[in-house]
Amino acid sequence: MFRSVVLFVAFALSPLAALAEAHMVRVEASGSVAEAADRLEAAVNGAGATVFARVDHGGGAAAIEMDLGEAELLVFGNPRLGTPVLQADIRAGLVLPLRVLVYDDGGQTVFLYEDPAAMLSDYEVPGETEAVGRMTGALANLTRAAAN
Secondary structure (H helix, E strand, C coil), X not given: CHHHHHHHHHHHHHHHHHHHHHCEEEEEECCCHHHHHHHHHHHHHXXXXXXXXXXXXXXXXXXXXXXXXXXXXXXXXCHHHHHHHHHHCHHHXXXXXXXXXXXEECCEEEEEEECHHHHCCCCCCCCCCHHHHHHHHHHHHHHHHHHC
16 A cells, blocks of 8 residues: 555646746756866856855765765846846745755766746746746846856
8 A cells, every 4th residue: 555655646746846847948068077166156247147156065965974976156246237026026036036956967067057937836926927037038048158
């Protein structure tokens, strides 16, 4: 009985996992994770946005003698884009500012981020809002510029 329940739950949740993955945008980058994260940070700053945090997940794991590999998270934004979204639904502050994970995927450095329209779909923020479109374009442009 327990096995049947576990199998049912796993089967029922598998489309959700596939849906979540479909909302992720993956951009392959050259160089190490640190080099790619440096380029992304420079691109963000060059575009007039602000890097609020740079989280070294790999370094944090190493500090407690666990292996995670290279992985950094950049948290950044531009109040001109984010504020209208937060005015539409302050709960969007749970997913803003924007985030890009930079990690090593079997020897390939990768930028990974969630599509803003999908990320904000659970909030009362119309997907066609100009700010959402500009966030989508900014993420694509910044990661593409930092990829090489």
